Amino acid sequence: MASSNVSKKLALAFIFITVLLDAIGFGIILPVLPELVMEVTGEGLSQAARYGGWLMFTYAGMQFVSAPVMGNLSDRFGRRPVLLFSLVAFGLDYLLMGWAPSLGWLFLGRFIAGISASTYGIANAYIADVFPPEERAQNFGLLGAAFGAGFIIGPVIGGFLGELGPRVPFYATAAIAFSNALYGFFLLPETLKKEHRRPFEIKRANPIGAMSQLGKYPIVIGLIGANFLYLLGHHSLPAIWSYYMIEKFSWGNSDIGLSLGAVGVLMLFVQGYLIRLVIPKFGPERVAYIGLVLTTVSFVGYALAPFGWVVYVFIVFGAGQGFVGPAVQAIVSARIPADSQGELQGAIGSIGSLALILSPPFMTQLFGYFTEAGAPVYFPGAAFMAAGILTLLSLTVFVRVLFRHDTIQQTS
Numbered sequence: 001m002a003s004s005n006v007s008k009k010l011a012l013a014f015i016f017i018t019v020l021l022d023a024i025g026f027g028i029i030l031p032v033l034p035e036l037v038m039e040v041t042g043e044g045l046s047q048a049a050r051y052g053g054w055l056m057f058t059y060a061g062m063q064f065v066s067a068p069v070m071g072n073l074s075d076r077f078g079r080r081p082v083l084l085f086s087l088v089a090f091g092l093d094y095l096l097m098g099w100a101p102s103l104g105w106l107f108l109g110r111f112i113a114g115i116s117a118s119t120y121g122i123a124n125a126y127i128a129d130v131f132p133p134e135e136r137a138q139n140f141g142l143l144g145a146a147f148g149a150g151f152i153i154g155p156v157i158g159g160f161l162g163e164l165g166p167r168v169p170f171y172a173t174a175a176i177a178f179s180n181a182l183y184g185f186f187l188l189p190e191t192l193k194k195e196h197r198r199p200f201e202i203k204r205a206n207p208i209g210a211m212s213q214l215g216k217y218p219i220v221i222g223l224i225g226a227n228f229l230y231l232l233g234h235h236s237l238p239a240i241w242s243y244y245m246i247e248k249f250s251w252g253n254s255d256i257g258l259s260l261g262a263v264g265v266l267m268l269f270v271q272g273y274l275i276r277l278v279i280p281k282f283g284p285e286r287v288a289y290i291g292l293v294l295t296t297v298s299f300v301g302y303a304l305a306p307f308g309w310v311v312y313v314f315i316v317f318g319a320g321q322g323f324v325g326p327a328v329q330a331i332v333s334a335r336i337p338a339d340s341q342g343e344l345q346g347a348i349g350s351i352g353s354l355a356l357i358l359s360p361p362f363m364t365q366l367f368g369y370f371t372e373a374g375a376p377v378y379f380p381g382a383a384f385m386a387a388g389i390l391t392l393l394s395l396t397v398f399v400r401v402l403f404r405h406d407t408i409q410q411t412s
Contacts, residue, residue: 012127012130012139012142014184014187014188014189015123015126015127015143015188016142016143016146017146017183018083018087018123018180018183018184018188019123019143019146019147019150020146020147020149020150021150021176021177021179021180021183023146023147023149023150023154024150024153024154024157024173024176028154028155028157028158028161028169028170028172028173028176029094029097029158029169029170029173030154030155030158030238030241030242030256030257030260031155031158031159031162031169031242031253031254031256031257031260032158032159032161032162032166032169032253033052033166033242034048034049034052034242034243034246035162035166035253036097036106036166036167036170037051037052037055037103037106039166040100040101040102040103040106041103045243045246045247045371046367046368046371046372047368048243049240049243049364049367049368049371050361050364050365050368051103052239052243052360052364053239053360053361053362053363053364053365054107054360054361054364055106055107055110056110056235056238056239056356056360056361057356057357057360057361058107058110058111058114059110059111059113059114059356060114060353060354060355060356060357060360061114061353061357062110062111062113062114062115063114063115063352063353063356064353064354064356064357066114066115067121067352067353070082070086070121070122071121071122071125074122074125074192075192075197075198076197076198077197078190078192078197079122079125079126079129079190079192080184080188080189080190082122083122083123083184083188084181084184084185084188086122087177087178087180087181087184088177088178088181089112089113089115090113090177091174091175091177091178091181092112092174093109093110093112093113094109094170094171094173094174094177095170095171095174096108096109096112097109097110097170098167098168098170098171098173098174099167114353121348123143124140124143124329124333124348125192127139127140127143128333129192129193133330133333136329136330136333138275138276138279138326140325140326140329140330141270141271141272141275141276141279141322141326142271142272143271145267145268145270145271145272145273145322147267147271149264149268149272150264152261152264152265152268153261153264154260154264155256155257155258155259155260155261155264156257156258156260156261157169157172157257158172158253158257159252159253159254159255159256159257159258159260160253160254160257162253162254162257163253163254219331219332219401219402220332222397222401222404223328223331223332223398223401223402224332224348224351225397225401226328226394226395226397226398226401227324227328227348227351227352227394228351228352228354228355228394229390229391229393229394229397230292230295230324230390230391230394231351231352231355231356231359232355232358232359232387232390233295233299233359233386233387233388233389233390233391233394234295234321234355234359234387234391235355235356235359235360235363236299236359236360236363236383236384236386236387237387238360239359239360239363239364239383240363240364240367240383240384241256241259241260242256243364243367244302244367244380244381244383244384245259245308245311247367247371247380248305248380248381249307249308249311251308255308259311259312259315262312262315263315263318263319266315266316266318266319266322267319267321267322269319270319270320270322270323271322271326274322275287275322275323275326278290278323279326279327279330284326284327284328284330284331285327285331285402287323287327288323288324288327288328288331288398289395289398289399290320290323291320291321291322291323291324291327292320292324292391292392292394292395292398293320293395294317294318294319294320294321294323295317295318295320295321295324295391296388296391296392296395297314297317297388298314298315298317298318298320298321299318299384299385299387299388299391300384300385300388301313301314301317302314302318302381302384303381303382303383303384303385303388304381304385305381329348332348362383362386363383363386363387364383366382366383366386367380367382367383369382370382
């Protein structure tokens with residue numbers, strides 16, 4: 001038993017560091033992406049925001065198609081090789097984007113990154129491999145804390161490196177991704193036992209096939225649908241945060257980096273510490289409700305904030321997002337067998353990618369429309385207000401699905 005516990009802790013430590021380094025790389029580029037897009041296009045901020053939305057659309061479109069493939073491959077060959085491939089591909093993507101002389105090359109970089117974007121889903125599959133259902137929510141939260149820690153470090157570094165030029169953070173990110181891959185090659189263990197592997201089937205390795213396999217678990221489908229609405233709102237944050245802060249408060253790269261760092265500090269606290277207290281006490285369902293309510297309040301607050309310092313007040317409320325993902329992951333993974341956890345994460349990844357396909361173009365178009373010259377009403381917070389409405393809808397669906405499931409269980 002002691003040896004088993006040590007193995008679990010080692011696997012968790014390895015995957016925590018992997019997600020942490022990957023999150024640092026992701027966060028570094030956020031403060032400088034608007035400046036880079038404006039540099040390669042020669043356009044102003046409103047139009048650059050629209051291009052930024054389509055860049056995220058390209059990334060998400062490829063992720064939507066490839067996430068089930070990667071998840072099913074990990075169920076067949078193990079988590080480790082799929083994860084290492086993703087990290088190397090990300091390094092190549094960031095090198096390409098740092099060098100990109102035109103907008104077309106930026107799109108190519110996002111295309112490559114989307115194909116290999118399975119890091120977080122495979123990390124969640126690691127957790128499902130080595131921990132029983134009752135221990136998963138806390139450890140899903142720990143991975144969220146790793147991402148939050150990366151958001152503390154990454155944007156702050158990116159904001160200061162961005163003062164040296166908008167391309168410098170991309171090269172730094174490429175170095176982090178390659179270092180992460182090297183680390184994983186030597187130290188990351190395989191956690192999927194051979195007896196839990198299954199053959200790769202192309203009919204299941206696509207978004208429709210993956211969802212159809214999960215169709216026999218109605219509560220899972222319902223909760224994934226609620227999570228989809230939540231993610232539509234959530235993705236407004238990386239899509240327009242930098243553009244919004246530049247437009248409304250005239251923040252520079254370092255200001256944007258520090259604000260995202262504050263988001264990361266609070267997410268680290270919620271997912272690395274607080275969630276381990278509230279999940280056992282209240283259960284994942286109630287914790288998800290709390291997270292969705294707090295998230296709704298934060299989006300409305302961002303939209304209406306009259307001064308820059310007020311944003312930090314609502315960042316505190318926004319830390320409630322740290323409850324949502326781990327709670328939903330815990331609820332759905334407990335209802336899926338061991339040989340299909342990768343498929344589940346692939347399906348969740350596809351739904352997340354579909355939200356990422358739809359949300360950034362919509363949110364950045366809203367931002368561009370309500371900030372450009374001639375707008376009927378000047379309202380740079382329009383996208384955040386839309387995100388608040390979507391999160392409220394997610395809460396409504398979530399409550400209805402769980403209420404119906406509990407009613408069926410009581411009457412059966």
